[in-house]
Amino acid sequence: MAALLEVDALSIQFGGVKAVQDVSFSVPAGAIYAVIGPNGAGKTTLFNLITGLYTPTSGEIRLEGQAIQGKPPHELARLGMARTFQNLQICLNMTALENVMVGAHLRLDRNLIKAALRWPALSRRERELRQEAAECMAYAGLEDFLEARADAMPYGALKRLEIARALAAKPRLLFLDEPAAGLNPKETQEVAELVRKIATHGVTVVLIEHDMKMVMSLADRILVLDYGKKLAEGSAAEVRANPDVIAAYLGAHA
Amino acid sequence: MLAQFLQFLFSGITVGATYALAALGFTLIYNASQVINFAQGEFIMLGGMLTVFFLASGLPLPFAVILAIVLPAIVGLLIEKFAIEPAKGAETVSLIIITIGAALVIRGLIQVWLGKGTHALPPFSGNEPIHVLGATLLPQSLWVLGVSALVMVALWFFFNRTLFGKAMLATSYNRLAADLVGIDTKHVLTVSFALSGALGALGGILIAPITFTSYDVGIMLGLKGFVAAVVGGLGNGLGAVVGGLLVGIIEALAAGYLSSAYKDAVPFLLILLILFFMPRGLFGAKVTERV
Amino acid sequence: MIAFFRRRHGGLVIVALILALLPLFFQNAYHYDLAIRIAINAVIVLGLNLLIGFAGQISLGHAGFLGIGAYASAILPSHYGWPPLLAMMAGATCAALLAALVARPIFRLKGHYLAMATLGLGVILAIAFKNEASLTGGPDGMAVVPLSLFGYELSGEKKWYALMAVLLLFSLWASTNLIDSPFGRALRALHGSEVAAQVAGVHIVRYKVAIFVLSAVFASLMGSLTAHYVGFVTPNVADFLHSIELVTMVVVGGMASVYGSLVGAALLTALPQALARFEGWETVAFGAILMLFMIFLPRGIVPTLAARFEKGKE
Ligand SMILES: Nc1ncnc2c1ncn2[C@@H]1O[C@H](COP(=O)(O)OP(=O)(O)OP(=O)(O)O)[C@@H](O)[C@H]1O
Ligand SMILES: [Mg+2]
Numbered sequence: 046m047a048a049l050l051e052v053d054a055l056s057i058q059f060g061g062v063k064a065v066q067d068v069s070f071s072v073p074a075g076a077i078y079a080v081i082g083p084n085g086a087g088k089t090t091l092f093n094l095i096t097g098l099y100t101p102t103s104g105e106i107r108l109e110g111q112a113i114q115g116k117p118p119h120e121l122a123r124l125g126m127a128r129t130f131q132n133l134q135i136c137l138n139m140t141a142l143e144n145v146m147v148g149a150h151l152r153l154d155r156n157l158i159k160a161a162l163r164w165p166a167l168s169r170r171e172r173e174l175r176q177e178a179a180e181c182m183a184y185a186g187l188e189d190f191l192e193a194r195a196d197a198m199p200y201g202a203l204k205r206l207e208i209a210r211a212l213a214a215k216p217r218l219l220f221l222d223e224p225a226a227g228l229n230p231k232e233t234q235e236v237a238e239l240v241r242k243i244a245t246h247g248v249t250v251v252l253i254e255h256d257m258k259m260v261m262s263l264a265d266r267i268l269v270l271d272y273g274k275k276l277a278e279g280s281a282a283e284v285r286a287n288p289d290v291i292a293a294y295l296g297a298h299a
Numbered sequence: 300m301l302a303q304f305l306q307f308l309f310s311g312i313t314v315g316a317t318y319a320l321a322a323l324g325f326t327l328i329y330n331a332s333q334v335i336n337f338a339q340g341e342f343i344m345l346g347g348m349l350t351v352f353f354l355a356s357g358l359p360l361p362f363a364v365i366l367a368i369v370l371p372a373i374v375g376l377l378i379e380k381f382a383i384e385p386a387k388g389a390e391t392v393s394l395i396i397i398t399i400g401a402a403l404v405i406r407g408l409i410q411v412w413l414g415k416g417t418h419a420l421p422p423f424s425g426n427e428p429i430h431v432l433g434a435t436l437l438p439q440s441l442w443v444l445g446v447s448a449l450v451m452v453a454l455w456f457f458f459n460r461t462l463f464g465k466a467m468l469a470t471s472y473n474r475l476a477a478d479l480v481g482i483d484t485k486h487v488l489t490v491s492f493a494l495s496g497a498l499g500a501l502g503g504i505l506i507a508p509i510t511f512t513s514y515d516v517g518i519m520l521g522l523k524g525f526v527a528a529v530v531g532g533l534g535n536g537l538g539a540v541v542g543g544l545l546v547g548i549i550e551a552l553a554a555g556y557l558s559s560a561y562k563d564a565v566p567f568l569l570i571l572l573i574l575f576f577m578p579r580g581l582f583g584a585k586v587t588e589r590v
Numbered sequence: 591m592i593a594f595f596r597r598r599h600g601g602l603v604i605v606a607l608i609l610a611l612l613p614l615f616f617q618n619a620y621h622y623d624l625a626i627r628i629a630i631n632a633v634i635v636l637g638l639n640l641l642i643g644f645a646g647q648i649s650l651g652h653a654g655f656l657g658i659g660a661y662a663s664a665i666l667p668s669h670y671g672w673p674p675l676l677a678m679m680a681g682a683t684c685a686a687l688l689a690a691l692v693a694r695p696i697f698r699l700k701g702h703y704l705a706m707a708t709l710g711l712g713v714i715l716a717i718a719f720k721n722e723a724s725l726t727g728g729p730d731g732m733a734v735v736p737l738s739l740f741g742y743e744l745s746g747e748k749k750w751y752a753l754m755a756v757l758l759l760f761s762l763w764a765s766t767n768l769i770d771s772p773f774g775r776a777l778r779a780l781h782g783s784e785v786a787a788q789v790a791g792v793h794i795v796r797y798k799v800a801i802f803v804l805s806a807v808f809a810s811l812m813g814s815l816t817a818h819y820v821g822f823v824t825p826n827v828a829d830f831l832h833s834i835e836l837v838t839m840v841v842v843g844g845m846a847s848v849y850g851s852l853v854g855a856a857l858l859t860a861l862p863q864a865l866a867r868f869e870g871w872e873t874v875a876f877g878a879i880l881m882l883f884m885i886f887l888p889r890g891i892v893p894t895l896a897a898r899f900e901k902g903k904e
Contacts, residue, residue, distance in 0.1 A: 335702040335705070335706075337705075382881050382885060385885050386884060386885050386888070389884070389888060390646070391648075391702065392642065392646065392647075392648045392705075393884050393888055395648060395650075395702070395705050396837065396841055396880055396884050397880070397881050397884045397885065399650075399834055399837075399877075399880060400876075400877045400878065400879070400880030400881035400882075400884065401877065401881060402877065403834070403873050403874070403876050403877025403878075403880065404873075404874050404877035404878055404881070405877075406873055406877075407870060407871065407872070407873030407874030407875075407876075407877060408874055410870045410873060411869075411870040411871060411874065518830060522706075522709065522710075522713070525706060526706070526710070529703065529706060533702070560717075560721040561717060561718075561721065563713070563717055564713065564714045564717045564718070566710075567709075567710030567711070567713050567714050568710075568714065570706060570707065570710050571692065571707060571710055571711070574695065574696060574699060574703055574706075574707050575695040575696075578695075578698070578699055578703065590785050
C-alpha cells in the first residue's frame with residue numbers, strides 16, 4: 046500500500062515542554078492507523094500539528110508526497126483532511142444539523158451577495174445539503190437528533206456529531222481524537238463499528254484511543270507515543286509483543 | 300532646540316506616569332480574570348473629581364486625597380462583586396460590555412452629582428517652575444513622578460515579597476492550579492479590582508493640577524492607559540510602566556512637533572501600528588493557544 | 591403564531607404589516623420622525639448584529655463608519671457638487687476600504703484587541719471630523735443638502751418614512767437570507783468554535799473581514815441617509831458614546847437575533863427621548879441597561895422571549 050500521509054522527524058516545543066519530539070511514521074492509504082500512549086504523551090498535539098492548528102518547530106509532513114507542514118487548517122481541509130476533537134468543538138449556537146452542514150462548507154457556493162439575495166441555485170443546493178447532512182447524521186447513528194439544538198444534546202451524541210460533521214466534508218483522511226472517551230461499553234462498541242464502516246468506505250482513518258480492546262480489534266497499524274517520543278510502531282501483534290511498550294504502557298494496565 | 304525637546308519630554312513623562320498607573324490597573328485585573336476593565340478610566344476621573352469635591356467641602360488635602368483613593372477602590376470592589384462575578388463564564392464580548400456599562404454609570408452619576416464643569420486642583424506644593432537646561436518643570440510633575448515611582452516599587456515589593464502578592468501572581472499564571480493549592484482566587488479577583496481602582500484614582504489625583512479634570516476625562520485617559528498596557532504587552536507589569544511612559548512621550552512629542560489638534564489620535568494610531576506589527580507588544584511572550 | 595414566525599419570512603410579513611399600518615396611528619410629524627430614526631438605527635444595528643451577535647466579533651467604533659457616510663454626503667455635494675447618490679456610494683466605498691484595511695491585521699487577534707482597535711479607529715475618525723474644520727465645519731458641524739435621487743427631491747416625513755420602511759424590510763430580508771446560507775453558517779460556526787470552523791475549511795480571517803466590511807457599509811450608508819434626513823451633521827455622529835449606544839441596541843434586542851435588532855433599536859431610540867427631561871441620567875440609564883442585560887438577560891429580549899414561548903408550547 047502506498048503511504049497517504051508521511052510524517053518525518055516532527056517536533057514541537059512549547060516553552061520548555063517538548064510535546065512532540067522527532068516523531069516519524071507513515072499511514073498507508075485505506076488503513077485504520079491508531080495512535081496510543083499515556084496521558085500527556087503528545088497524541089493530540091500530533092493531530093494539531095498534522096491538521097495545521099499548530100506549526101511544527103521542525104520536521105516535515107507530507108500528504109501524497111506533497112509537503113504540507115505550516116499550512117493553515119482551512120487549506121488542509123481542501124486537501125481532504127477532516128478531524129474530530131477530544132474536547133468537543135461543537136458549535137453550541139447552532140442546531141445539530143447545521144453543525145453537520147458546516148462540515149460541507151468547502152463543497153458549497155459561499156458567495157455573500159448571492160446568499161443575501163437568496164439566489165435560486167443557492168437555495169436549491171441548500172435543500173439538497175440538508176438532505177445530505179441528515180444522511181450523514183443517520184450514518185453516524187444520530188437519526189433521533191435531526192431537529193435537535195446542539196446545546197440540548199447528550200455527550201455521547203455530541204461525540205458522534207463530531208464524526209458526522211467530519212464526514213460531511215467527504216474527507217480522504219479522517220483524524221479521530223478519542224471518539225469513544227467517556228462512553229459506556231455498548232456505545233464504545235457502536236463507535237468501533239462506525240469507525241470500521243467508515244474505513245470500508247475508503248476513508249483512511251487515524252485514531253487516537255485509550256480503549257485497548259477497541260484499538261487492537263480495529264487498527265491495521267499502531268504508533269505508540271510516550272513523553273512526546275515514538276516508543277514503537279507496527280502491527281497490533283508487534284506492538285503488543287514489544288517489551289518497551291509493555292514496560293512503559295501496557296504494563297501499567299496489566 | 301534642546302530646551303524645547305526637554306519641555307516636551309517632561310510633559311510626556313508626566314502624563315505618561317498617569318497612563319502607566321492606569322495600565323498597571325488594567326494589567327492587575329487582566330491577570331486576575333482575563334477581563335479588560337473598560338471602566339479603568341473612570342477611576343482616574345473619580346480620583347480627580349472626588350479630590351476637587353472634598354477640597355471644596357473644606358477637607359484638608361491629605362484627607363481629601365485619601366478619601367478620593369479609597370472610594371474608587373470601593374467602587375472597583377463593587378463592580379467586581381456585583382457585575383463581574385455574577386456574569387462568570389460569559390464571553391469576552393459580554394464582559395467588555397459589562398465594564399463599559401459600569402463606566403457609563405459612574406460617569407453619568409458624577410455628571411449628575413458634580414455637574415459638567417471643568418475643575419483644576421491646586422498644585423500640591425506651589426506653582427514655581429523649576430528651570431532645567433532652559434526647559435521648565437512644574438513641581439507637580441515631580442509629585443507625579445515621585446509618587447508613581449514609589450507606588451511602582453511598592454507594587455513590585457507586594458508581588459515579589461509578600462505572600463498575598465505571590466498568591467495573586469500564581470493565580471494569574473494558572474487559576475486552576477492556584478485554586479488547587481488553596482489560594483482563594485475569588486478573593487484575589489476582588490483585591491485586583493480594588494487595587495486597580497486605587498491606582499487609577501491616584502493617577503487621576505496627581506495629574507489633575509496639570510491637566511484639569513471633569514466628569515468626562517475618564518474615557519480618553521482610560522483608553523490611553525489601555526493602549527499603554529497593550530504596547531507593553533498585555534499582562535506584563537514592567538511592560539505597563541514602560542508602555543505608559545512611551546505613550547506619554549510619543550504623544551507629547553507628536554503634539555509638539557506635528558500637530559496638537561491630533562494629539563489624542565496619536566496613541567490610537569500607535570496602538571493600531573503595534574497591533575499590526577507586533578501584536579504581543581514589547582514584552583509579551585509567545586504562546587500557542589491550546590486546542 | 592410562533593410557527594408562522596418561524597416559517598422563514600413570517601416575521602417579515604408581520605413587520606411589513608406593522609410598518610404599513612403605523613402611519614394610521616401617527617398624529618404628528620414627531621411620530622414620523624421617531625419612526626424614521628428607529629428604522630435608520632435598526633438597519634445599522636442589523637449590520638452590527640451580524641458582526642457581534644452572529645460572528646461574535648465586537649466593534650466599539652462603528653459610529654466612525656457612520657461618520658464617514660455622513661460627512662461624505664455632507665462634503666462632496668456641497669463642496670464639490672457631487673450628486674448625493676454618488677457621494678453616498680463614495681462614502682460607503684471609503685468605509686469599506688478603511689474597514690478592510692484595518693480588519694485584515696486586527697482579526698488575526700482576539701476579543702480585547704479587537705475591541706481596542708475598533709475603538710481606536712472610531713476615536714481617530716471622530717477627532718479628524720472635529721479638526722478638519724475647513725472641510726467639516728469643525729465641532730459646530732455643517733449643513734447637508736437635501737437628498738435628491740435622479741432629480742427627484744426627497745423631503746417631508748412621509749416620503750422619508752416610506753423610503754426607510756422599504757430599506758428596513760429589505761435589510762431584514764437580506765439578513766435573514768444571509769444567516770441561513772453557507773456564508774452565514776460559516777460566520778456562526780466561527781463564533782461557536784473557531785478551530786472547528788477552521789478544520790471544516792472556513793478561512794476565518796476572511797469571513798471576519800467580510801462581515802466587518804459589510805457592517806461598516808451598512809453603517810456608512812445609514813450615516814449618509816441620516817445626514818440628508820436631518821440636514822445637518824456634527825462630529826457627534828462619530829462619538830465613542832454613539833458607538834456604545836449601537837452596541838447597547840444589539841445587546842438589548844438580542845445578540846444573533848434579526849428581529850432583536852429591530853426591537854433593540856426601537857427601545858433605545860425611544861428611551862433618550864423619554865429620558866431627555868432628566869439631564870445626565872441618560873448616561874446612567876444606558877450604562878445600567880447594558881450591565882443589567884448582560885448579567886440577567888444576556889441573550890437579549892427577543893431570543894429570551896422566543897425561548898420562553900417554545901417552552902410554553904411543550
Ligand atoms: N498549546 C500548548 N501550549 C503549551 N503546552 C501544550 C500545548 N498543547 C499541548 N501542550 C502540552 O503538550 C503535552 C502533550 O499534550 P497532549 O494534549 O498532546 O497529550 P495527549 O497525548 O493528547 O494526552 P491525553 O491522552 O490526555 O489527551 C502536555 O504536556 C501538554 O500540556
Ligand atoms: Mg489528547
